Amino acid sequence: xxxxxxxxxxxxxxxxxxxFAWPIMQRLSGKAPPEAPGSGKSLRSPLWWAGFVLTVxxxxxxxxxxxxxxxG
Numbered sequence: 001x002x003x004x005x006x007x008x009x010x011x012x013x014x015x016x017x018x019x020f021a022w023p024i025m026q027r028l029s030g031k032a033p034p035e036a037p038g039s040g041k042s043l044r045s046p047l048w049w050a051g052f053v054l055t056v057x058x059x060x061x062x063x064x065x066x067x068x069x070x071x072g
């Protein structure tokens with residue numbers, strides 16, 4: 001069984017989305033404290049940045065897979 005670039009890209013995309021969504025879901029469910037106005041903090045935690053990087057990697061791999069499938 002071989003894993004294609006499409007499958008890797010899909011896995012990275014799902015993992016990246018989960019990293020994006022986790023802090024938001026924690027705030028919405030009340031498990032994480034709300035931010036104080038003007039504190040300068042945001043949802044951009046290290047987990048958010050990991051999600052961002054994973055999503056960019058997934059997009060890059062998907063483009064590579066599309067190019068290989070197109071023969072170019």
